[in-house]
Amino acid sequence: MARNNQDDGPVKAVSALIVGVIFVVSLVPKEVWITLGILVAVALLAWGTAHVVSETQQRRAAAEARAEVQRKAEVAAAKRAREAAALREKQERVTALGTQNASRVESALAAAMRVAESEAARAGWLGDVDFSADIREITEGFRQARALRDTAGQLSALTKPGPDDRRMVAEATTTAATLERAALERAELIGQCSAEARRIDQTLHERRVDARTAEQRAELHGRLGAMLYGIEAAPGPQPENSAADAVLARVRAYREIESRIHQARES
Structure with missing residues (x-):
């Protein structure tokens, strides 16, 4: 009897877990499940579309690569044919002329x-x-x-x-x-x-x-x-006060004062 109780323990735990999950799921509103379903569907659709587009682009790129290789081969073959024809014509011309x-x-x-x-x-x-x-x-x-x-x-x-x-x-x-x-x-x-x-x-x-x-x-x-006309029409630049002019003016004033002092002493 005790052994049966021990064997039933895991089963009861799993059953309780399942019941709990079902209970939790039942608590989620239906609108949420609808929204989640729509999101999952959109994600799957986007993934499928991207996969199809990628496959299409890869096939197109492969086809373009094959076409480019074919085009280059045809151009090279045409060039070789022209060169061979030109060489043959030149040899025939040398033989004849x-x-x-x-x-x-x-x-x-x-x-x-x-x-x-x-x-x-x-x-x-x-x-x-x-x-x-x-x-x-x-x-x-x-x-x-x-x-x-x-x-x-x-x-x-x-x-x-x-x-x-x-x-x-x-x-x-x-x-x-x-x-x-x-x-x-x-x-x-x-x-x-x-x-x-x-x-x-x-x-x-x-x-x-x-x-x-x-x-x-x-x-x-x-x-x-236009530049010359603008310069001629504009008023002439006003002379700015120069530091050199100011210094020279002070020198002249100093010499004038010195001259007057000297004259006063002599008189």
């Missing part, structure tokens, strides 16, 4: 690009700056000149050249020189256009500088004139 004439064509292309990018061209001072036809004629002239020289060289290399061979070789050499000279002159003209465009750009720049200087000069003239 020779090293020197290929360099002349590249110089003409660079000069044409400088003209097109100049301020004078963008402002419309130079009119049509499309040198495509000129570049084609220059390239074709150098190509024909090289082809003539190569063929003439092969003909002159044959054994036992005859008069016709020598005549044709001489004619081919002369024609090649004429074609090359005409192409070179046209390339130099494009270079002159580039130089003139650069001079016009410099003139336009100097005009802008002069305009800004004139504007600043007018502004400074106005400010300085």
Whole structure:
């Protein structure tokens, strides 16, 4: 019987605790529980919203990072493709025209690009700056000149050249020189256009500088004139009492007193 009472002790304690908790909870007004429920719901909703927003931002950031990597890869690939195409075109030009004439064509292309990018061209001072036809004629002239020289060289290399061979070789050499000279002159003209465009750009720049200087000069003239007018219109500054003047006045008074005392003694 005593053992049963001892076993029932913890059970009774737990039961009493539960009853006490229920009693305390029952004392809390219903409005408080409703408020607590609303607060808990709002907190859960805020947490869920923040979690969703965070996940969305992370996914968006990851997508933007992947897109940026893809964009950089595409830009790099396009750059490599352009460089490869430019190198291939340069090699083909050297093969077709020779090293020197290929360099002349590249110089003409660079000069044409400088003209097109100049301020004078963008402002419309130079009119049509499309040198495509000129570049084609220059390239074709150098190509024909090289082809003539190569063929003439092969003909002159044959054994036992005859008069016709020598005549044709001489004619081919002369024609090649004429074609090359005409192409070179046209390339130099494009270079002159580039130089003139650069001079016009410099003139336009100097005009802008002069305009800004004139504007600043007018502004400074106005400010300085207003300052001078204000100074002239204002009353002149009143002389302040100087300590030096006061001391010198006292010195003169002292000497005058000394002189009178001396005169009185002598009399």
